[in-house]
Amino acid sequence: MNIYLARTRGFCAGVSFATAVVERALQEYGLPIYVYHEIVHNTFVVNAFKERGIVFVEKLSEVPPGSRIIFSAHGVPPAIVRESERLRLRVIDATCPLVKKVHRQATKYSENGCHTVLIGHKGHQEMIGTAGYIKEELLHIVETVEDVKKLDIPLELKVGYITQTTLSVDESKLIIEAMHRRFPNLQDPARDDICYATQTRQDAVKELASLCDMIIICGSANSSNSNRLRETGERCGVPAYIIDSAADLRMEWFRGVENVGVSSGASVPHFIVEDLVKELEKMFPGAAVQRFENPEKNIVFPLPELL
Ligand code: SF4
Structure with a gap:
């Protein structure tokens, strides 16, 4: 068995930014801290913050007036900004730039x-x-x-x-x-809206599809970019599965598979992929792990001023 790890996988700069904002807010202010919607669409990330006392809400009415609230990486409409002002909430914006x-x-x-x-x-x-x-x-x-x-x-x-x-x-x-x-007069946006992380992760899955018989994507079911990675693999004609963690692996997926590709959505912590690789090595003793150089290591978004 060969295990190929996608060239680009794991946290994108926007997810690193949003999770770092929550970490810094915790350090600077302590609890209580509220987050509007899941900070990023990943079960492990959200549960880890919940265990540390962060409260995730879907309605501002759940937040006591005057509290600190962080907007998630996905961004909010102006109506939520206005409602936050009305409730005198102290907003920290973790929307991806x-x-x-x-x-x-x-x-x-x-x-x-x-x-x-x-x-x-x-x-x-x-x-x-x-x-x-x-x-x-x-x-x-x-x-x-x-x-x-x-x-x-x-x-x-x-x-x-x-x-x-x-x-x-x-x-x-x-x-x-x-x-x-x-619409012959259609205006294009000033720049492509699909972000660099989405593009590079989909390209990396296409690369895996040229090498592998099957692809596993680590990511949560509600993560848009993780689902698009699974579809990218399938569109290349390679069966692809999405799992939250190694615990979701099914042996029947591996029948006749000699080369398996592994990637993850942009909101998945690196340890999830590394745990999956360890599990695959246990399932298939002697499996060789192939890693490629990641071209996007240096992309970082500066943190905002906290309120
Ligand atoms: S996937 Fe792209 S837009 Fe979304 S948080 Fe990451 S960098 Fe930002």
Whole structure:
């Protein structure tokens, strides 16, 4: 058995940033600290913070007035910012800087009266946040090429688009091409919204797919980027499974497999992948572990000033 580890995997700079914000807030202020939504979509990260007393909430009404609240890496809509001010909450913003860049683009489109097609998965926390920066009458959400055909925007009006940061690079390309065919004057955002971490992790899974008979992705079921990695493997014709940890492995997946690829979503701690590798080595004594050089080691986002 050969075990190939993806070139890029584990925490992206945005997840490192958001978790570091929570750590620093704990050090500087101690408890109580509230976090609006899961700080990142990973069960282990969230449970570890819960064990240290951090309280995760889905509604601001659960937070006592005047308390400290951290906004998660996925970002929040302006309505939540306003509600926090009304409740005199002391806000610490852990929104990934790359998500905030998308918020700025959304604001700019709305200020210019531009109909904005938001491409992504309805109901995902990042989509809820970004949609809030687009005027209601200018907002259109699409998930598929089929949805593009149903858009009801007169051709003479201004139209632009933005995307969720963690989409499938290949699928969103097809949707954007369909948008360009449908709206000849379509405005592209100033820069690609799909973030570097999503792109490099999907590229790394394609590399694994060229070497492996099966791929395992570590990640939580609600993690968008982890699910896109599993789909990327499958689209390359290689069976791929998503697991929270080594405990979820199933022996039947390995029938006839000689080369297994391992990767993880951008919100997965490195130790989860290392534990998985140890488990695979136990299951398949003598297995060789192949590691590639990671090109993105030096990408770091500076921490915000805390309040
Ligand atoms: S996946 Fe991309 S957008 Fe999301 S937190 Fe990481 S760097 Fe930021």
